Amino acid sequence: MLTALFGGTFDPIHYGHLRPALALAEEVGLTKINLLPNRIPPHKPQPEANTEQRLAMLKLAIADYSLFSIDTRELEPKLINQPSFTVDTLKSWRQQNGTQQSLAFIMGQDSLLSLPTWKEWQKLLDYCHLLICKRPGYAQTSSDSKLQKWIHEHQTKDSQALHQCPNGYIYFANTPLEAISATEIRHNIDNQQSCEKLLSPKVWQYIHENRLYKAKKC
Structure with missing residues (x-):
């Protein structure tokens, strides 16, 4: 059965995620x-809410959905003050689940286009499939020829292939465009x-009860 990991700072989690x-x-x-809350995302500003607050919001957001659970591997004390590199997380996840x-790892089109800046990005498919969700305002193809060639070599339009193989495919999903961002909310x-x-x-x-994101003004 196909299982997915969906990473993010979730600062806060919102309908653009769910x-x-x-x-x-x-x-x-x-x-x-x-859902995989990041401790220190290498390519984004540090979260405003602390780890406990972000976890609390995640639990509240998914309380009514049996589909979701929370993976806290990037929040382990031994990783404190270390960036959350996706390739390391996926390697750990694969070791936990067997060969x-x-x-699958869920990411947005914006993240896909930025992959050449990620640590060992070409190894991601050694551990999982990539499921790509649409993002408003982002191109469908990359101007980076190396990235575009890599995408072309691994892309599938057959969702059943994701179930039949443990890893190795890139699938572009027909998900709704949600013009919502945590930055906008804050x-x-x-x-x-x-x-x-x-x-x-x-x-x-x-958020109101805990006066997050300067909510005390509201």
């Missing part, structure tokens, strides 16, 4: 999606604007 993931699960037949389990809160339609009510309430 809705495409739910649509992706239905499209390719995912049985489980493990025959079909595994900005709205800081400017006393409502975010109720951008994230779950439970998460929205938690």
Whole structure:
């Protein structure tokens, strides 16, 4: 059965994360999606909410969805002050699941286009498939010829291939375009604007109760 890992800072988790993931699960037949909160993302600003707060929001957001669980391997104390490199995480995940389990890593089109800046990016497919979700405003192809050649060599349009092989394919999903970002949410809160339609009510309430993202102004 195909299982996926979905990484992010989730600062905070919002519908731009959940809705495409739910649509992706239905499209390719995912049985489980493990949400993977990053400790120190190498290519993004550091999270504003602390680790405990981000975990609490994740738990609230997925409480009503049996599809989701949380993988905290990047939050282990031994990794404190170390960047979260995806290739290392995927290697650990593969070792945990054995060589025959079909595994996939979910990423957005924006992340795919930035892969040449990632550590050992060409080794990602040694450990899993890549499931690519659409992102508003990002090109469908890369101007980097090396990356584009790599994508072409590994791309499949057959979702069943993801189940039949443990790793090695890139699949572009027909997921909905969600023009929602955590940056936008934090900005709205800081400017006393409502975010109720951008994230779950439970998460929205938690943000207010804990005065996150300068929510004390609201």
